[in-house]
Amino acid sequence: MTVSAPPFSLVGLDHVVFIVDDMKRALDFYQGVLGCTIGYSYPALGMEQVWCGASLIVLWDMTHPGGTKAAPPVPGGRNVDHICIATSPLDHEKLRDHLRKCDVEIYQEAFHGGARGMGHSFYIHDPFGNKIELKGPAEYPDGRPV
Known part of the structure; x- marks a missing residue:
C-alpha cells in the first residue's frame, strides 16, 4: 500500500483538553502556578480555555450541567498520559523554588529529547492528577541553550 503525504503540514500543538471537577481550582493552578492567561470561555459548556504560549489548554x-459529555468513560480512569509544555529558557533553581512556594511537587526530573531537541524536563501534577511535563529549550552538550 502506498501512502501519500497528507494535504496539510503540522505546525504544533493547538490544544489539549483536561477534564476537571473544580473550575476555580483549575484556573488557580493554570493561571497562578503556570502563568497561563485566559483564552476563550464557553460558560454553557462549563469550559474555559487558557493560553499556554501559542497553544490552548x-x-x-x-x-x-454542560459538561456531561466530558465525563471519562471509566470512572477515575485517565484520558491522557501527560502533556509537554515547551518553555523559554529557565533557571532550574528558580523553577524549583516557584513550584515549592506553590505547594506543587516535582516528582521527576529528566534530560531527554522532545520536539525542540534534548533538554531538561520537570514533571508535576495539576490538582486533578493530570501529568504535566515542563520542558526547557534544547541544550548543547556543553549546557548552552540552543
Whole structure:
C-alpha cells in the first residue's frame, strides 16, 4: 500500500483538553502556578480555555450541567498520559523554588529529547492528577541553550 503525504503540514500543538471537577481550582493552578492567561470561555459548556504560549489548554468541568459529555468513560480512569509544555529558557533553581512556594511537587526530573531537541524536563501534577511535563529549550552538550 502506498501512502501519500497528507494535504496539510503540522505546525504544533493547538490544544489539549483536561477534564476537571473544580473550575476555580483549575484556573488557580493554570493561571497562578503556570502563568497561563485566559483564552476563550464557553460558560454553557462549563469550559474555559487558557493560553499556554501559542497553544490552548481546555479545562472542561464534568460537574457542570454542560459538561456531561466530558465525563471519562471509566470512572477515575485517565484520558491522557501527560502533556509537554515547551518553555523559554529557565533557571532550574528558580523553577524549583516557584513550584515549592506553590505547594506543587516535582516528582521527576529528566534530560531527554522532545520536539525542540534534548533538554531538561520537570514533571508535576495539576490538582486533578493530570501529568504535566515542563520542558526547557534544547541544550548543547556543553549546557548552552540552543
